[in-house]
Structure formats: C-alpha cells, structure tokens
Amino acid sequence: MTRTAHTVLAALGAGLLGCNDLEVCGSTSQDVTRDDGSVYRCVTSEDCPRTSRVDVCVTDVSPIAECVSCEESRCVTIIPEKC
Numbered sequence: 196m197t198r199t200a201h202t203v204l205a206a207l208g209a210g211l212l213g214c215n216d217l218e219v220c221g222s223t224s225q226d227v228t229r230d231d232g233s234v235y236r237c238v239t240s241e242d243c244p245r246t247s248r249v250d251v252c253v254t255d256v257s258p259i260a261e262c263v264s265c266e267e268s269r270c271v272t273i274i275p276e277k278c
Contacts, residue, residue, distance in 0.1 A: 220278040222257040227270035235270040243270035 227235045227243055237243050240251045243263040252262040252273050262273050 218278045219257045219259055219275045221276045223274050223276060224264075224266070224271040225274060227263060227272055236268055237265035237270050238268070240265045240270075245272075 227245075229235060235243060240263060243251070243265060245251070245263045248261075249272070250258075250260065250262045252258055252264040258273055258275050260275065264271055264273055
C-alpha cells in the first residue's frame with residue numbers, strides 16, 4: 196500500500212473509535228409501574244413486563260441498551276447513560 200492509503204485508513208480508524216455508540220458511562224434505574232402507580236413485583240427479572248425492544252438484564256454491569264431487572268422484589272428498568 197502507498198503512504199496515502201495508510202494515512203486514509205488510519206484517519207478512518209481513528210474517526211470510528213472516537214464516535215462509539217456502545218460506550219456507556221453508567222446507568223439509571225426507574226421503577227416499572229402499573230397504570231395505578233403501584234410497582235410491579237417480581238421474583239426474577241423474567242417476571243417483569245417489558246416491550247419487544249427491551250431485554251432482561253443479564254449482568255450487574257451497566258447495559259448498552261435498556262433492560263429490565265428484578266431488584267429487591269420490584270421490577271426496574273435500567274437505562275444506560277451514553278458518554
């Protein structure tokens with residue numbers, strides 16, 4: 196490859212690394228509530244209601260996408276905070 200091609204590839208790589216949608220700097224949790232305002236109760240995360248776009252949280256680490264979890268017998272939505 197020529198020097199110009201190496202320079203272009205390096206610039207593209209640096210640009211892609213600088214803009215990473217998957218980088219998460221923490222998360223917030225929000226109770227999953229019923230229409231009357233009461234909190235959904237659970238034993239496991241699978242018990243919690245969720246839409247088709249929301250997964251069950253599988254780890255304690257901040258997720259890269261919104262997910263639901265069972266914390267202290269109540270359903271919560273974990274919302275990632277992008278950097």
